[in-house]
Amino acid sequence: MELHVRYEGDDDPEKCTARALDRDDRVDLHRRPGSVPPGIVLDPHAEQALSPTDADWDRLVALDCSWETAEREAYDLPGERRALPFLVAANPVNFGHPFELTTVEALAAALVILGQRDQAERVLEAVRWGETFLELNAEPLERYADCADSSAVVAVQDDYLVD
Template sequence: MNLYIYHANQCDPKRCTALKMGKLGYAKIIKNTYKLPRNSLLLNPYAETTVSVDDRDIIKKYGIMALDCSWKQAEKVFSITNAKNQRSLPLLIAGNPVNYGKPCKLTTLEAFIATLYIANYKNDALSLLDGFKWADTFIDLNEELLEKYRGRSSAEIIEIQNKYIEDNSKRYKKNKR
């Protein structure tokens, strides 16, 4: 599986999952925007379409690309690419030490794991856990959702996500009383 990361040098290198993925040989780090693979699947939190099993062929043929940057600079960084296959991720909870428990604040590693898992490359997703002490926590927090999303179309994933949000908001309101 080809995993690419554009690294914007906006994070603490000691905590950066993208750089560690590069060191472990899991991903290729790219520092020049002109060298970004245009046909790969770009993980973009602002994309209108969510990643799904329908993206398997793109992933297999061209790989997955993530832009590693500060969340504060994300919109600006994502505007620099003209990748044609841009996808967002559905609701997932961060398991990383910096954003633990926060919805949608995933590290680059977590985003790759989620994408592979959802596109039904579960074994490839789980192989990325090695080398990251906390990565199992991401799976533990999201296993139910990842299994529900896995192998589904984008429309089905959005339905699952919305039902999950609705059910949990009802549960939260009930517990608050």
Template sequence: MEKIFYVYLSQDDPKKSTMKKLERYGLAIEIPLNKIYNKLYLTPYSDNFLLNSNRILFEDKGIVVIDGSWNRINTIENIKGKNGKKLPLLLPVNPVNYGKPGKLSSLEALAAALYIMGYSELAGDVISKYSWAQNFIKTNINPLNDYMKCNSDEECIQVQDSYF
């Protein structure tokens, strides 16, 4: 699977990095920040939501998760690339930010992105590596299915507003 990448910002304990664990399972590849430019990448600072139609870019260039700490989220505000997308709101089940809408772990963000783009089986594969994450898709199944059907930012906002 050479489609899932991550940039590790060294802002937390590497032993707790969900993306480093995925790399040990052969499900993700660490890359330097300067390699994200043409790839699809997740950032809460984008003006545009991730849509199902972004699967074409994912299939061509892959997806990048920026693996850092929510306590230092402002450090990624100026990351620039052509294809940054934000995720619509979902409920995290991770132990640190449980139930705080939008504060997903890197693993949850990746699984959500894959699911929204129509890769529910791959989303399940990455989520399966953590026992605490097993309920992420179940908890968010209705919004995930609705976000997957969105064709525009406006539709994402309507769906998001209907849940949150």
């Protein structure tokens, strides 16, 4: 699956996972919204959850920016918007915090849900804590990947949010 990142450049370049992925040629980094091709846009504000039914797309697009500008920036990207379900961050800045994923975590989670686990593992090799992300989220990722559609993903997510 092709991976693209709309890069805003408002994070510390040394800690930026999108730049780490770009250095390893694992993603195409785009500095202008108009250069991003259409695909599944990972958007935390989307009304529909990502599910295995989205696997027909051959392209994932992530937005690498501060959380303050995420909503505005995501609407400049072409494609179908999907939100990731409940997952816990493994990155050193937000370790253990739900929904506060880095770009590499978001892309890897989406790949697992879409049935591309091998590619997710390769993507996570760009960061030293990548394997920890998969370990922390092993059960929910497996359950989400087994869902029939977006509403089933939301139902599984609700199991975690109730607890």
